[in-house]
Amino acid sequence: MPQALRLGIAGLGRLGRRHADNLVHRTRGCVLAAACSPVPEELVHARDALGVARLYEHYEQLVQDPELDAVVLVTPTALHADQAILALEAGKHVFIEKPLALNLHDCERVEAVAAGRPQQVAMVGFVRRFDRSYANAFAQVSEGGIGRPFLVRSQTCDRLDPSGFFVRFAPSSGGLFMDCSVHDIDLARWMLGQPKATRAFASGTIAVPHDLAPLGDVDNAMGIVEFEGGARAMFYASRTFAHGHEPSTEVIGTEGKLLVGAGAARDRVVLSDRHGVRQQAVDDFFERFANAFEQEMQAFVDACCGRRPVPLTLQDATEATRIGLALTASLKSGEVQVIS
Ligand SMILES: NC(=O)c1ccc[n+]([C@@H]2O[C@H](COP(=O)([O-])OP(=O)(O)OC[C@H]3O[C@@H](n4cnc5c(N)ncnc54)[C@H](O)[C@@H]3O)[C@@H](O)[C@H]2O)c1
Numbered sequence: 001m002p003q004a005l006r007l008g009i010a011g012l013g014r015l016g017r018r019h020a021d022n023l024v025h026r027t028r029g030c031v032l033a034a035a036c037s038p039v040p041e042e043l044v045h046a047r048d049a050l051g052v053a054r055l056y057e058h059y060e061q062l063v064q065d066p067e068l069d070a071v072v073l074v075t076p077t078a079l080h081a082d083q084a085i086l087a088l089e090a091g092k093h094v095f096i097e098k099p100l101a102l103n104l105h106d107c108e109r110v111e112a113v114a115a116g117r118p119q120q121v122a123m124v125g126f127v128r129r130f131d132r133s134y135a136n137a138f139a140q141v142s143e144g145g146i147g148r149p150f151l152v153r154s155q156t157c158d159r160l161d162p163s164g165f166f167v168r169f170a171p172s173s174g175g176l177f178m179d180c181s182v183h184d185i186d187l188a189r190w191m192l193g194q195p196k197a198t199r200a201f202a203s204g205t206i207a208v209p210h211d212l213a214p215l216g217d218v219d220n221a222m223g224i225v226e227f228e229g230g231a232r233a234m235f236y237a238s239r240t241f242a243h244g245h246e247p248s249t250e251v252i253g254t255e256g257k258l259l260v261g262a263g264a265a266r267d268r269v270v271l272s273d274r275h276g277v278r279q280q281a282v283d284d285f286f287e288r289f290a291n292a293f294e295q296e297m298q299a300f301v302d303a304c305c306g307r308r309p310v311p312l313t314l315q316d317a318t319e320a321t322r323i324g325l326a327l328t329a330s331l332k333s334g335e336v337q338v339i340s
Pocket of ligand 1: 010012058059075098
């Protein structure tokens with residue numbers, strides 16, 4: 001039996017807790033040996049609820065722990081690049097939540113350090129690639145099932161959170177395109193065969209009154225991206241859907257099209273009564289992608305152990321940031337952005 005991979009996790013917030021729970025209870029071939037957070041209650045949670053023994057207040061302590069083989073970063077996006085580089089330089093494999101970084105210089109710094117350490121895994125968490133339906137769609141596109149794919153329409157739409165979480169999150173998220181559409185951007189490139197983006201245009205609006213305007217963000221936005229060779233993508237992101245969480249992606253080809261995720265129905269139950277005919281909706285991305293988050297962590301652990309190749313590259317993550325930045329710049333300026 002090969003020894004279990006020993007992991008440390010940094011960040012035990014909204015998503016970090018879910019990853020930690022998966023690593024402890026569902027991911028095979030690993031041990032969650034350490035956790036790091038500047039928030040004492042989060043370390044108490046790691047110790048008491050998850051049985052994590054080694055607890056660190058400072059990230060530098062976590063990466064220097066000689067007992068660890070790998071680090072999982074679920075920290076605020078602005079910290080990703082420096083923390084990923086510290087992990088790689090300490091000889092650890094590293095998983096980095098999306099987006100890799102909020103500027104291209106940071107993406108390229110991580111790529112450069114990782115390129116010098118090809119024996120270490122550096123993987124960015126584009127979770128939808130690990131969803132069964134998206135994987136099936138990709139397989140069918142790859143096998144030529146819809147001919148030559150040339151257009152992707154993809155959306156990430158959250159149910160309105162009346163607590164205002166997304167407003168508090170806005171200063172560190174990079175905005176709607178970098179936070180939400182970055183998933184759709186990655187999917188579009190994946191489905192279209194990684195074409196180079198050449199131009200982007202975006203427009204947005206604030207549909208529900210709250211304090212986003214001073215932060216330069218919007219709660220609904222659309223973007224169009226052109227790629228070399230003629231492929232195109234259209235993105236829509238919303239924080240204000242009334243009924244539930246509704247991501248979906250349509251891939252259109254010369255001989256057919258594929259649709260992943262029509263509507264927000266939770267399951268196949270349809271209630272018909274005197275009010276009409278209706279279904280319950282998916283609450284949030286945790287619910288929609290619960291299985292994909294499990295598969296993603298398993299893929300990372302398996303890659304670290306040499307059991308399968310890393311399923312996506314840092315270059316993919318850099319390109320997603322490049323396109324997300326161009327859309328964000330267009331949203332703010334109203335101008336078409338040339339992507340170089
Ligand atoms: N894949 C997805 O669908 C998805 C969904 C949500 C969030 N994310 C990404 O995950 C990351 C975290 O998002 P979140 O919603 O969990 O945020 P969050 O604010 O809830 O959690 C951030 C965590 O980082 C910790 N932290 C802050 N500074 C730290 C430091 N210096 N060292 C160690 N820990 C530190 C905080 O204590 C907190 O536990 C972001 O990059 C976000 O884009 C991805």
